[in-house]
Amino acid sequence: MTQNIDHESDNAPSITAATLAGDGQALAYFEKHGADTVEHSFAIANILHIHSNVKEASFFYRRALDLHSKSQTEYPLPQSLLQVRLLCLLKASEALPEEEILELEEYSFPQANYIRGIRAAWRENNFDESLKLIGNCFEEFHSGEEIDRLYLEIALRWIRSFGEDGFPKSQPQIPHHLYMYWDANPPVEISENIEYHQNMLGDRFTIFTRETATKWLYDHYGKEASDLFQQVRHPAEGADLLRLHVILAKGGWWIDADLRIKSDAEWNALATIPTTCQLFTTDNYVLHNDFFGATASHPVIANALMTAWANMFRHPGLYIAFKTGPGVLNRAVSRALFQSLELKAQLPVLRIDDQARFNDFVEEYEVHYKGNASWHSQ
Structure with missing residues (x-):
């Protein structure tokens, strides 16, 4: 029987052990802090995401966004929360709510196209369209964030090579030191x-x-x-x-x-x-x-x-x-x-x-x- 561990108001969705994917670290965090603030919902989402409980993480990223002031001075920014929620839905092979992509577009058109581009690669195997949609929206993120890894993976698939074909070759050699x-x-x-x-x-x-x-x-x-x-x-x-x-x-x-x-x-x-x-x-x-x-x-x-x-x-x-x-x-x-x-x-x-x-x-x-x-x- 699933334990109800709801700490929320009567109007909020009930949070259960199943909502937290049975993740011990996420459960412990929730029991101690609840999920009534952006900070705590975001922290739970990150724990779930790190542990590959991506469908459940998407719920808490959305919850953090719903609690957010929507101000561009409150961190994490609303577009960051919505972008990672949608990415988690893609990772979970869940349908993407089109209205949420349009919602993200209002905050950041490049980030909305990033999500569309990942969907084109993962759902449609259309790497050419994916790269066009993503463009250089990695510039919206810190270096080293997930977008750079995903962009490289898609580009390498499109090139269909790890250097043997598609990359230019040269005669000059790397100094042997x-x-x-x-x-x-x-x-x-x-x-x-x-x-x-x-x-x-x-x-x-x-x-x-x-x-x-x-x-x-x-x-x-x-x-x-x-x-x-x-x-x-x-x-x-x-x-x-x-x-x-x-x-x-x-x-x-x-x-x-x-x-x-x-x-x-x-x-x-x-x-x-x-x-x-x-x-x-x-x-x-x-x-x-x-x-x-x-x-x-x-x-x-x-x-x-x-x-x-x-x-x-x-x-x-x-x-x-x-x-x-x-x-x-x-x-x-x-x-x-x-x-x-x-x-x-x-x-x-x-x-x-x-x-x-x-x-x-x-x-x-x-x-x-x-x-x-x-x-x-x-």
């Missing part, structure tokens, strides 16, 4: 990984510390870049900024300190890839920034760095992965694809491979520092 960063005092396993790469690559490997990175940025980009690096709120954020600056200036490959090139054979294979920018996606279409390569001055890396700088000043509290991490690479690729598809600009030479291909070249190995809240890995 590997870069890594650890801010200071590496634990034993990181020291061993650094030594492994030094032994395998010799002078084709550069390891930065916080001290050497600060000086390198000062010498290559100036005082502002060096100061910005020193002021980051977390070592991972500093590593994110450093990797973009280094690859933009010098070209080459970046690898995080908890990854390693599998062998000489895989390292040598990287030298034969006919592209000036090699990226890899996770299975969820997040672009890896823990291992990638590009030539110096590549436009995708330049755009990613521009976004990271802008985020540092405009959105200092943004989640690091969105602010300076993989999100800025996803946004840069979204822009390049849009400009090629809609503005007829030449697509930069670019290759995007999948997670399986990523695993061909590098491997992750167990480290212990991540269990420590003060870890400094990049």
Whole structure:
């Protein structure tokens, strides 16, 4: 028998354990806070969404919107709530209420077309129409939000390739040099990984510390870049900024300190890839920034760095992965694809491979520092 846990007025829909998908975390939150405010309904919706209870999440996003003042100064904004509600309905294979799409259009025409575009891809397998509808409405969102991942997935389906066809190829090769960063005092396993790469690559490997990175940025980009690096709120954020600056200036490959090139054979294979920018996606279409390569001055890396700088000043509290991490690479690729598809600009030479291909070249190995809240890995 479903327990009724209604905390609401007589006019509001009853909220039951079923409404909360039997989600223990959502149930606990509801019992403690109820769902009488935008904040609490939104929090419950996010818990449900994270746990893939998307139909139930859509209910609470709608509830948050109904409680909302509809002011453009109250956060989350009404269009954000309605957009994510409709996206959850799509994920749940539920019908989209046309009146709600029109309601979203009144707040934000681009976001309404985003929903229409996702529907065209998911429900109609019409990727061409989907890309036209979505256009560049990713600009309405922070870098790294879900729209960039969905846009990339749809674009790759449309291109029907992870770099073998559809992406331009080139003769110039990515400089055969590997870069890594650890801010200071590496634990034993990181020291061993650094030594492994030094032994395998010799002078084709550069390891930065916080001290050497600060000086390198000062010498290559100036005082502002060096100061910005020193002021980051977390070592991972500093590593994110450093990797973009280094690859933009010098070209080459970046690898995080908890990854390693599998062998000489895989390292040598990287030298034969006919592209000036090699990226890899996770299975969820997040672009890896823990291992990638590009030539110096590549436009995708330049755009990613521009976004990271802008985020540092405009959105200092943004989640690091969105602010300076993989999100800025996803946004840069979204822009390049849009400009090629809609503005007829030449697509930069670019290759995007999948997670399986990523695993061909590098491997992750167990480290212990991540269990420590003060870890400094990049």
